[in-house]
Amino acid sequence: MAPNPTKSKSNSAIAVEELRKLIFSGELPAGSDHLESELATRLGMSRTPVREAALTLEGQGLLEVRARKGVRILPISVRDMEEIYDVLTELESMAAADAAGQGYSVKDLKTMEKTIEDMETALAAEDRDAWAEADDRFHTELVRLGGNSRVMAIVARMADQVRRAKSVTLHMRPLPLQSNKDHRDVVDAIRAGDAARAREIHATHRAGAKDVLINLLKQNRLHML
Amino acid sequence: MAPNPTKSKSNSAIAVEELRKLIFSGELPAGSDHLESELATRLGMSRTPVREAALTLEGQGLLEVRARKGVRILPISVRDMEEIYDVLTELESMAAADAAGQGYSVKDLKTMEKTIEDMETALAAEDRDAWAEADDRFHTELVRLGGNSRVMAIVARMADQVRRAKSVTLHMRPLPLQSNKDHRDVVDAIRAGDAARAREIHATHRAGAKDVLINLLKQNRLHML
DNA sequence: GTATTCACTAATGTATGCATTGTCAATATT
DNA sequence: AATATTGACAATGCATACATTAGTGAATAC
Incomplete structure (x- = not known):
């Protein structure tokens, strides 16, 4: 079967992809902080899938979720x-x-x-x-x-x-x-x-x-x- | 300063700990499936923190989140x-x-x-x-x-x-x-x-x-x- | 002038209800 | 009998509202 073009990915998965792109492109620079709500607005979805994506990316070592300070894009020393x-x-x-x-x-x-x-x-x-x-x-x-x-x-x-x-x-x-x-x-x-x-x-x-x-x-x- | 006993951990963090315990104790056996709502009831909290914990543990390679089939405790071959x-x-x-x-x-x-x-x-x-x-x-x-x-x-x-x-x-x-x-x-x-x-x-x-x-x-x- | 307290605020943490969608089984069709 | 179709259902996906809490800064006491 050919890939179904109508099958939509979850917003959570989209958020993971988009955030990765933003990080690698430098639009979210290393060391910068970003509120969940800010990222949610930017990606056109609610905080929930953004939070889930943040947890996934935290597990990948790309960012850090810090209470009340937003997610920090991890700098590399x-x-x-x-x-x-x-x-x-x-x-x-x-x-x-x-x-x-x-x-x-x-x-x-x-x-x-x-x-x-x-x-x-x-x-x-x-x-x-x-x-x-x-x-x-x-x-x-x-x-x-x-x-x-x-x-x-x-x-x-x-x-x-x-x-x-x-x-x-x-x-x-x-x-x-x-x-x-x-x-x-x-x-x-x-x-x-x-x-x-x-x-x-x-x-x-x-x-x-x-x-x-x-x-x-x-x-x-x-x-x- | 001594650790503050009044400072309560988030339910999400508790869920990570508890689920790890359940997995290592064998109460959640390798290969078994569990619905989010089931785990939420078991831990005495709502689905939200359980979902977040599941994502964290998925990143640790202990389980797998599968849509509509619950989380599967990963078996080891x-x-x-x-x-x-x-x-x-x-x-x-x-x-x-x-x-x-x-x-x-x-x-x-x-x-x-x-x-x-x-x-x-x-x-x-x-x-x-x-x-x-x-x-x-x-x-x-x-x-x-x-x-x-x-x-x-x-x-x-x-x-x-x-x-x-x-x-x-x-x-x-x-x-x-x-x-x-x-x-x-x-x-x-x-x-x-x-x-x-x-x-x-x-x-x-x-x-x-x-x-x-x-x-x-x-x-x-x-x-x- | 400095330190401490306290209330306010802003951001996360959580619960809940609804929307979405894959699954499964019953039924129809060949 | 085997397969395809359909539809109800059940579980997740997501948005939203609310609870909680750490941080901030102003007010006050020293």
């Missing part, structure tokens, strides 16, 4: 970024090792190869946004191949939290020339079924990315994002 | 247990390595030593419940010493999901004679500041615990918990 990158490093490296152990065929790795090609194309064109988008797809596909749904969920949520900061840092940092090679090497290790090497390469890759980012933030006195 | 144990292994091992890198003093490790003593006492008395409780404290303290608040949060939630299954498996399994030695070795490595060894020992320890558990579940045909 340098320390937060370090924590998040460390978790991502650990779980993605695990996923890389797991992926290598699954005996994937060349065909299974096609999606991943495509993300690397896209990254190389973007890099040649010095299109940082396109590069970041393809890089995201690479990491998402990597954890998918790892086959642990909880790792996928956790990584997706951490990546959400980092996404806002990325728009700030992406254009400050040097072109990620090393990344593409690292990615290729990880895929090679997975294809070869070498779990230890896949893990090692990816962990090193991630640690390098973290260093670049953290130093960039500290040098530019960006304590909060 | 063998596959789920494998996923959870793998994540715990990875993040706790990372915490062990991080802890070893922090240069903790003997005094800083006192809390952890205490949990090991308690485990040994419990083991000598063959008191499995006391042993499990002390073991929980050991793992909690380990990730605390790791110093990554996100790891703490994730591990706590995964441990929650495992807790229900533990009551089933705890009394089936052989006395964990190896565990206490592993724990001592991890503390030794942390005290010595040997991050690689702390990580390695803990990872091996966790992998062993996982094998014992998964085999136990499979042998007893416990596909769902």
Whole structure:
């Protein structure tokens, strides 16, 4: 059956989507406070579904519900970024090792190869946004191949939290020339079924990315994002 | 200031606590469905705070809100247990390595030593419940010493999901004679500041615990918990 | 001039009733 | 007999009104 266009999503679900958009677009900046009634008016619904959406997003670590002060869009400190990158490093490296152990065929790795090609194309064109988008797809596909749904969920949520900061840092940092090679090497290790090497390469890759980012933030006195 | 006894928690917060208790005690068994109105009556409040609590607990992975079918207490499959144990292994091992890198003093490790003593006492008395409780404290303290608040949060939630299954498996399994030695070795490595060894020992320890558990579940045909 | 109290206010927390909608079973149709 | 249709129902989704409470600032006591 084709998707039914008349089937309407609940306002609560709409509120979750819309609030996420507003947060990622920066219209609700990190650190800002917003009353439930204000958001309800903005979204054209009553407070009830907005409250429910706020609870959901609180569980996702994007905001904080504070009695009588409205919801606060959570700011991200340098320390937060370090924590998040460390978790991502650990779980993605695990996923890389797991992926290598699954005996994937060349065909299974096609999606991943495509993300690397896209990254190389973007890099040649010095299109940082396109590069970041393809890089995201690479990491998402990597954890998918790892086959642990909880790792996928956790990584997706951490990546959400980092996404806002990325728009700030992406254009400050040097072109990620090393990344593409690292990615290729990880895929090679997975294809070869070498779990230890896949893990090692990816962990090193991630640690390098973290260093670049953290130093960039500290040098530019960006304590909060 | 002493905690104010007159300050009353919101019904929504109470509902979260009570529902967690009901879930962990088994009064709301895994896989069972419950209408919002039923739970509201049971907790002596209206549907509103119960709905909000349900959303919070859904974010914690303990239940699932399904329109018109009530909330379902999530069952845990063998596959789920494998996923959870793998994540715990990875993040706790990372915490062990991080802890070893922090240069903790003997005094800083006192809390952890205490949990090991308690485990040994419990083991000598063959008191499995006391042993499990002390073991929980050991793992909690380990990730605390790791110093990554996100790891703490994730591990706590995964441990929650495992807790229900533990009551089933705890009394089936052989006395964990190896565990206490592993724990001592991890503390030794942390005290010595040997991050690689702390990580390695803990990872091996966790992998062993996982094998014992998964085999136990499979042998007893416990596909769902 | 400063500190304390207290009432007011604004925002959340909660209950309730109605609207909406998927489910289920009874009935009709082939 | 099997399947499709329909309609009542039951449970959630949502809006609204009200209760509660923390924060604010003015008034007062020291």
